[in-house]
Amino acid sequence: MSLEEEMRAARANFSVEAADLLVAIESGLLELEHGDPEQADPETVNSIFRAAHTVKGSAGLFGLDDIVAFTHVMESVLDRLRDGKIEVSRELVGALLPCTDHLGLLINDLSSDAEPTADHDHGRTLLVALQPFIEDTPAPVAGASTDATTDGSGADPASDGAGDGRLHLSLRFGPDLLRGGMDPLAFVSYLASTCEILAVTPMTELLPAADDFDAESCYLALEVTLRTEDTPEAILDVFEFVREESDIRVLPVGAGAAPFVDLVQSYGEHADAVRAVLVRHGVLDASALDAAPGGGTPPPDVAPASTAAAPDGAAAPAPTAERRSGTERRGGPVPAQRGSTETAAAQYIRVDADRLDRLIDAVGELVIAGAGASLRAALTGDEPLETAVAEVMRLVEEVRDNTLQLRMVPIGTTFSRFQRVVRDVSAALDKDVSLVISGGDTEVDKALVEQIGDPLMHLVRNALDHGIESREARAAAGKPDRGTLRLNAFHDSGSIVIEVSDDGGGIDPAVIRAKAVERGLIAPDATPSDAEILMMIFEPGFSTKQQVSDLSGRGVGMDVVKRNVTSMRGTIDVDSRSGLGSTFRIRLPLTLAIIDGFMVGVGNASFVIPLDRVLECVELPQGGRGSVMDLRDEVLPYVRLRDMFAIGGEAPRRENVVVVEYAGTKTGLVVDALRGEFQTVIKPLGPLFEHVEGIGGSTILGNGDVALIIDVPMLVQHAGQDLGARAGRTPAVSPAG
Amino acid sequence: MTRTRSPRRSAARAAGDRPARLEIGEELTMSTAAEQAGRLLADLAQLDPAPQTGAEVTLDLSAVPELDTAGLQILLLLRREIVARGWRPVLTASEPVTQVLAVAGLSPQTWHEVTA
Numbered sequence: 001m002s003l004e005e006e007m008r009a010a011r012a013n014f015s016v017e018a019a020d021l022l023v024a025i026e027s028g029l030l031e032l033e034h035g036d037p038e039q040a041d042p043e044t045v046n047s048i049f050r051a052a053h054t055v056k057g058s059a060g061l062f063g064l065d066d067i068v069a070f071t072h073v074m075e076s077v078l079d080r081l082r083d084g085k086i087e088v089s090r091e092l093v094g095a096l097l098p099c100t101d102h103l104g105l106l107i108n109d110l111s112s113d114a115e116p117t118a119d120h121d122h123g124r125t126l127l128v129a130l131q132p133f134i135e136d137t138p139a140p141v142a143g144a145s146t147d148a149t150t151d152g153s154g155a156d157p158a159s160d161g162a163g164d165g166r167l168h169l170s171l172r173f174g175p176d177l178l179r180g181g182m183d184p185l186a187f188v189s190y191l192a193s194t195c196e197i198l199a200v201t202p203m204t205e206l207l208p209a210a211d212d213f214d215a216e217s218c219y220l221a222l223e224v225t226l227r228t229e230d231t232p233e234a235i236l237d238v239f240e241f242v243r244e245e246s247d248i249r250v251l252p253v254g255a256g257a258a259p260f261v262d263l264v265q266s267y268g269e270h271a272d273a274v275r276a277v278l279v280r281h282g283v284l285d286a287s288a289l290d291a292a293p294g295g296g297t298p299p300p301d302v303a304p305a306s307t308a309a310a311p312d313g314a315a316a317p318a319p320t321a322e323r324r325s326g327t328e329r330r331g332g333p334v335p336a337q338r339g340s341t342e343t344a345a346a347q348y349i350r351v352d353a354d355r356l357d358r359l360i361d362a363v364g365e366l367v368i369a370g371a372g373a374s375l376r377a378a379l380t381g382d383e384p385l386e387t388a389v390a391e392v393m394r395l396v397e398e399v400r401d402n403t404l405q406l407r408m409v410p411i412g413t414t415f416s417r418f419q420r421v422v423r424d425v426s427a428a429l430d431k432d433v434s435l436v437i438s439g440g441d442t443e444v445d446k447a448l449v450e451q452i453g454d455p456l457m458h459l460v461r462n463a464l465d466h467g468i469e470s471r472e473a474r475a476a477a478g479k480p481d482r483g484t485l486r487l488n489a490f491h492d493s494g495s496i497v498i499e500v501s502d503d504g505g506g507i508d509p510a511v512i513r514a515k516a517v518e519r520g521l522i523a524p525d526a527t528p529s530d531a532e533i534l535m536m537i538f539e540p541g542f543s544t545k546q547q548v549s550d551l552s553g554r555g556v557g558m559d560v561v562k563r564n565v566t567s568m569r570g571t572i573d574v575d576s577r578s579g580l581g582s583t584f585r586i587r588l589p590l591t592l593a594i595i596d597g598f599m600v601g602v603g604n605a606s607f608v609i610p611l612d613r614v615l616e617c618v619e620l621p622q623g624g625r626g627s628v629m630d631l632r633d634e635v636l637p638y639v640r641l642r643d644m645f646a647i648g649g650e651a652p653r654r655e656n657v658v659v660v661e662y663a664g665t666k667t668g669l670v671v672d673a674l675r676g677e678f679q680t681v682i683k684p685l686g687p688l689f690e691h692v693e694g695i696g697g698s699t700i701l702g703n704g705d706v707a708l709i710i711d712v713p714m715l716v717q718h719a720g721q722d723l724g725a726r727a728g729r730t731p732a733v734s735p736a737g
Numbered sequence: 738m739t740r741t742r743s744p745r746r747s748a749a750r751a752a753g754d755r756p757a758r759l760e761i762g763e764e765l766t767m768s769t770a771a772e773q774a775g776r777l778l779a780d781l782a783q784l785d786p787a788p789q790t791g792a793e794v795t796l797d798l799s800a801v802p803e804l805d806t807a808g809l810q811i812l813l814l815l816r817r818e819i820v821a822r823g824w825r826p827v828l829t830a831s832e833p834v835t836q837v838l839a840v841a842g843l844s845p846q847t848w849h850e851v852t853a
Contacts, residue, residue, distance in 0.1 A: 178767050178807050185806045189840050200842025204813045204851075215774035216767065219810050222841060 007062075014058050015111040016350075019104065021051040023417075026100050030419045033093040034434070042082070049078040055103070060240040067106050068237070070123055074099050077133045086133050095129045097420070102126055166198065166253035167232055168283045169224040170263050170274075172206070174245030177218045184220050184246075187238055195228035195235075199281040205270040223274065225253070225281040253283050260284050353446070356406055363396075363403045364681035368700055370396045371678070375703060407447070408590075411498070412440025414449050415487045418460050422485060425464045432482045433468055439489035444496045448588055451568055452498065455561040459500040459584050460485065462558070467504035467582055477579065479503070495570075496590055501583035507576040509533045534574050538562040569696060571713055597680045597699070599707065600658060601673035602641045603649040606707035608680055608699055609669065613660040613712040617674055620655040629668060631659065638668030639715055644694060645708075662716040669715065682709060694718065757788045757824075759815070760797045765808030765834075774811045781818055790823040796848075798830045804837040820851050 028048035035041060056071035074096060080086045105118035169191075173184040191197065203221035207213070228235065232250040239248045247266070251259045260278060267274040278284050370393050377389040415437045426433040444452075468474075468483035475481065488499040509530045516522045516536050540559040565572045570588035597608035620638075621629055628637050638657055641647070657668040680699040689695065696711035759780055765773055781794075788794060796815060798804070804812075812828070819826040828848035830838065838844055 173806075178770075183767075183805045185809065185837065185840050192840060200840070202809075202813060202841045202843065204817055207810060207814050207817060210778050210814060210818055213774060213778075213814055215770035215807060215811060218806060220806050220841075224842075 011062055012111055014062060015107050018055050018058065018107045021055050022100050022104050022107070024048070024051045025055075026097065026420060027416055029093050029096055029100070030423060032088045033090060033423070035088075045078070045082050045088075049075065049082050052078055055107075057241050060237065064106075064110070066120070066123075067103065068240075070099070070103060070106065070127065072237075073127050073130055073134070074103075077130050080133065092133060095126075095133065097423075099126050099130065164254040165229070166225060166227050166283070167235060168251045168253050168260070168278070168281065169222075169226065169235065170247070170249040170251070171224060171239070172203075172221040172247040173218045173242060175217045175219070176245060177242055179216055182242060184218060184222075184242065187242070188222060188224060191224070191226060191235070191238060195226040195230070198225045198227055200224050201277045201281070203267075203270070203274065203277070205273045223277045223281065225283055257284060351406075360403055360407065363400050366396055367400055367681055371680075371701070372703070404445075407445050408443035409446050409449055410441045411444050411449060411452075411489045411496070412437070412442075414453060414456070415440050415489070417453075418456070418487060421457065421460055422464065425461055426468075426483075429464060429470075431464065431468055431470065433464060433485055434482055436484055436486045437488075438486065442489040442491060442496060444489075444588070445590060448496075448568060451564065452586070452588070455564045455572075455586065456487075456498070456500065458558075458561050459586075460487075463500055463502040463504065463582070463584075467502035467506075469505050473505070477505075491590070492587070495587045498586045498588070499583055500586075501581060503581040506578040506580055506582050507534060507537065507574070508578055512536055534576055537574065538572065569711070569713075597678045597709065598658065599675040599678040600641075600656075600669070600671040601675055602645070602671050603647045605645070605647055606675065606701065606705060607641060607671070608678060608707050608709045609658060609660060610696075610709070610712060611677060613662060615659040615661050615666065618657050618659065618668075620657050620668075620670055629657065631666075631668070634666075636666055636668050638670050639718060640670040641710075642670070642672075644715070644718075660712050660716065662713045665716050667712075667716045669710070680707075680709070756827075757784050757792065757794045758797050759795070760800075762800050764803035765798070765801050765811060766803055766805045767807040770807035770811060773808075774814070777811065777815055778818070781815060788824055792824055793827045794819045794824040795827040795829060798828065798834045801831050801834050804834045809837065809841060816848065816851065825849055826851070 025048050028044050028051070031041075031044050032048075035044075052071055052075045056068055056075055059067035059071065077086070077092070077096065081088065081092070086092065102118060102123050106123075109116040109118055171184070171188075177184055188197075188200065201223045203223060206221045207219045213219075232252055236243070236248065236250045239246065242248070249259070249263055251263065260283070264271045264275050264278070370389075374389050374393055377386045380386075418437075419435055422433055422435040463485055468485065469477065469479075471481060474483065484503045486499065486501045488501070490497055512533050513522070513528075516533070516539075517524050519539075521536060521539055522528060538558045538561070540557065562572050565586050565588070568588055570586055572584060572586050574582060574584050576582035596611040598611045598614045600607050600609060618631065627639070628635050630636070636657075636659065640651075642649075642651060652672050655670050655672065656674050657670055658674070659666055659668050661667075678701075682697040683699055685692065685695060685698055694711050694714045695708050696714075697709045699707050699709060701707050759777055761773065761777070763769060784794070796812060798812075801808075816826045816828075826849050828845045830845045835845060
């Protein structure tokens, strides 16, 4: 791999990781906002800070100056939050959240060749909004980057390295830097290319005795004096990535002796050596070092700018002292963070989704081939062979299950994204809504997770906009001010069910009915059930809200949601109680790839019914020619697959009924022969057959024949409609979907 | 780690009135640091016959193509050891080494000026 390719790969990696960190920042901020502001969890604040800090540090490695500068300001605010200088407030979170969005755009732009989407003017506006949270700081931590990115703040004289333009750098590099692949000298080389280096002295005193010398530990300490137009903060940023484990100090020369006294003292037994170096560098004269033991009084030659910035003389050395203590503080949480990333690396590996898909595809073929081998083996009547094949099949099934498991991800991550949506949308609507998430660890196929985002988004927005009433309406109805939106997920007989419910006003069937009549969807004198009426909101172009709002009701209606869900082989239905709220329920298959099927035969054709839908098999009672039968005193509507798919030939004398269930509705499928359980890989039908109702896909049998996979929900619906039509529009079962 | 030994990296000799020399013939970087440090310290301890007090001991880096922090601190350690034995440290350096030394405020010309 060429260096260029490596860099590109590393940058791509950075984008991915930074995106993850941004998600962490966002959810952390939301968590803070939801919590008691008085008792903001320090760990949450810390983790947000660390995430921002890591983004900044990594961006610095790639020289992504705009990201570094932007994140720096955010980090400054978070640092102050961490120090308790500012408190968690809606305003603070409200100012920081758009910053994470902007940062997301900046990072996104890295990985795409398209026109940049991030608007830098917008970024500046966002940073200006952060200023109130930084402004009263005595230590202008953000000076360096706000200088470039915001108006005015750079004028803060205290951040301009008050002094004579010289800076003294005391660099004691951390012992593990070399092992970490860093070359500390490179930092100094870099500085030499941008600044005028006046003097450098390596502090050889810190080298251990020859016997204790570990050639792979870093003992390098350098005292560097340079002249630069950059601020101390900008210089400090050069060492961004090693700062945590090193003692890096950037001290303005001529702006007070206290930091130097502190520096000398920090050298402990080698204090004299460093003092001599400082004097030799002309940074301070020996008397000045002695004259300021307390560190309080700056020497008389303090630059006027610094005095002006700090009315009380003691504040003049504060910038450096403050910054350094900041550095030391940061030393604390970072090892912990590194530890956690390492654990995370041990637990997860990132796998290219394509590779995973290829694996699943191959396993699918294996299952088919295995079924074929199994069939052949059964024909030979060779018992040991059959046993061996059965064992292979058992293992194949295990491999299949484990492989499919690889694609399963908890739906919680998808859910938690909606925290932000709920926050923003409810704020825009001036409603107070809390989002309650349950069943977040319910696992679902990754492909579905990706596709479910849009429909869920619409449902959530819809619930916020149309579902939950205004504050006044809630008060009038005697409900608590704060509305509740729930996202719930659970597994139910081979499906995953996702519920979006609100405690709002519910859907009034009368309104829907009136609307449906108005749109000509139903005849004015029709008397559909409430359940049927509610399902009408999924009809195209159906919006009940009189006022078209900014959020929903833009013509992208529930019909789109339904179409999306249907395309995932899922269904959607709605429960609503007037005044109490509504629940939208999406049912999706767990996976799209492989199913356990039950094979049946009709004439010469084979069909596969997903096994998780099959309840039982019974013989069709003789003589009944209608479309319902009596199943233990229960009315069971049934469909003849022979009629349904227009298969010719005579039905055998004894026909069988496979009883299937979907969403609480039972239906019988009449077939000629029952051929038993069969594991199968779903192959999509070509585009030509995409719209054939009742068929969900195809599969290849062990003997090479093609079997069609029955789309049970569709058939159940069909049976229900037939029955409904027969019973004069008062269906005994309410069809789902 | 086994590395093929370059012929130039022969052990130091201080035979007769020739000045004592420690030669380094390959890069002095993180990848060679552990091995080189051990060897050079051992060579230094075995200078035979031991130079007299005040005699020059030369670190010959004229064939070293690359130096980094790990290498630099070995040089600094060697210099301190040489000074501690009462000898005068001398350094000859290739152009790349000279450049790296300059970054750390050092040079072959002033190698003997040890402050501590």
